[in-house]
Amino acid sequence: MYKIISAKFLAEDIKRFDIEAPKIAKKRLAGQFVIIRLDDYGERIPLTIADSDIEKGIITIIVQGIGKTTKQLNLLESGDSIMDVVGPLGLPSHIEKFGTTVSIGGGVGTAIAYPTAVALKEAGNHVITINGARTKDLVILEEEMKAISNESYVTTDDGSYGFHGFVTQKLQALIDEGNKIDFVLAIGPIPMMKAVAEVTRPHGIKTVVSLNPIMVDGTGMCGGCRVIVDGKSQFACVDGPEFDAHLVDFKNLTDRNKMYNDFEKNSLEKFAHKCQLDKQAERVKELS
Ligand code: NAD
Ligand code: FES
Numbered sequence: 001m002y003k004i005i006s007a008k009f010l011a012e013d014i015k016r017f018d019i020e021a022p023k024i025a026k027k028r029l030a031g032q033f034v035i036i037r038l039d040d041y042g043e044r045i046p047l048t049i050a051d052s053d054i055e056k057g058i059i060t061i062i063v064q065g066i067g068k069t070t071k072q073l074n075l076l077e078s079g080d081s082i083m084d085v086v087g088p089l090g091l092p093s094h095i096e097k098f099g100t101t102v103s104i105g106g107g108v109g110t111a112i113a114y115p116t117a118v119a120l121k122e123a124g125n126h127v128i129t130i131n132g133a134r135t136k137d138l139v140i141l142e143e144e145m146k147a148i149s150n151e152s153y154v155t156t157d158d159g160s161y162g163f164h165g166f167v168t169q170k171l172q173a174l175i176d177e178g179n180k181i182d183f184v185l186a187i188g189p190i191p192m193m194k195a196v197a198e199v200t201r202p203h204g205i206k207t208v209v210s211l212n213p214i215m216v217d218g219t220g221m222c223g224g225c226r227v228i229v230d231g232k233s234q235f236a237c238v239d240g241p242e243f244d245a246h247l248v249d250f251k252n253l254t255d256r257n258k259m260y261n262d263f264e265k266n267s268l269e270k271f272a273h274k275c276q277l278d279k280q281a282e283r284v285k286e287l288s
Contacts, residue, residue: 004019032048050115100128132154217237
C-alpha cells in the first residue's frame with residue numbers, strides 16, 4: 001500500500017497528491033510516469049510524475065477527475081492509501097542545452113510539462129513557459145512555472161486572466177515577434193498538441209509531445225498503448241511517452257482513445273449511482 005501524505009484540490013476536479021513511494025522518488029526522471037491501481041478490482045491508469053522529493057520519499061501526481069477511476073481517486077484524502085503504484089515507467093524526457101525552449105502546458109497537461117521545464121532550466125536553457133486554461137479558475141501551477149522560467153505566460157480561452165486566446169496563439173505571437181525558438185514541448189489535449197505541431201512545422205522548430213493513449217501493463221507487453229509515429233507502430237509506454245510532434249498520427253491516437261468510450265461511460269454511471277446509494281445509506285445511519 002502507498003500512503004497519501006497530502007491531497008489538495010488545485011482547481012475544480014484537479015487534485016494534487018503527495019504519495020509515499022521512496023524508491024520511485026529516488027529513481028524517477030522528468031517525463032516518466034507511474035501506473036496506479038486503487039484496489040483489487042481497479043483499472044490500471046498511467047499518471048505522469050509531476051515532482052518528487054527524495055529526502056521525504058514522496059512523489060507528486062496531479063489528477064483530473066474525468067473517468068471513473070480518476071474521479072474515485074480524487075475522493076481520497078491524506079492518510080488514505082493506494083494499493084499499487086508501479087514505476088517509474090517510460091523513457092525520461094530527452095534533455096540537452098537546446099538554447100531557447102518553450103514548454104507548453106494545456107490544462108492539466110501543465111502538470112506534465114512542469115518537470116521537463118525544470119530539467120530544461122537545469123540544463124542551462126532559456127526557458128519560456130506557456131500555461132493555458134479555459135478560464136482563470138482552471139489555471140494550475142502558475143507560481144511553480146514562473147519560478148523556473150526566464151519568461152512565463154498564462155493564457156485563458158475566455159480572456160479572464162493573462163493572454164486572451166489559446167496557447168498556440170501565444171506561441172505564434174512569440175514566433176512573429178522574432179524570438180528564435182530552438183525547442184518546443186507541448187502537453188495537453190490532443191487537438192492542442194496537434195495545433196502546436198502545425199504552428200512550429202513551417203519554422204522547422206523541433207517539437208515534442210507527450211502522448212496519453214490507453215495503457216494496461218505499461219511494460220510493452222499488451223499493445224494497448226500503440227501509437228503511429230512516422231508511419232510505424234510504437235508503444236507509448238516503452239518507446240515514449242514523448243515523440244516528435246511532426247511525425248505523430250494524431251487521428252489514429254484520437255480514434256484509439258475513443259474505442260472504450262461506451263465502457264467508460266457505463267462504468268462512470270455505475271460509480272455515480274453507487275456514490276448516491278452510499279450517500280443515502282450514510283444519511284439513513286445519521287437519522288437512525
Ligand atoms: P482544455 O480542453 O481545457 O484545454 C487546455 C488548453 O489547451 C486550452 O486552454 C487551450 O489553450 C489549449 N487548446 C485546447 N484545444 C486547443 C486547440 N484545438 N487548439 C489550440 N489550443 C488548444 O484542457 P483540459 O480539459 O485540462 O485537458 C484535458 C485533456 O488533456 C484530456 O483530454 C486529457 O486526456 C488530456 N491530457 C493529456 C495529457 C498528455 O499526456 N498529453 C496529460 C493529461 C491530460
Ligand atoms: Fe501495454 Fe504499453 S501499456 S504495451
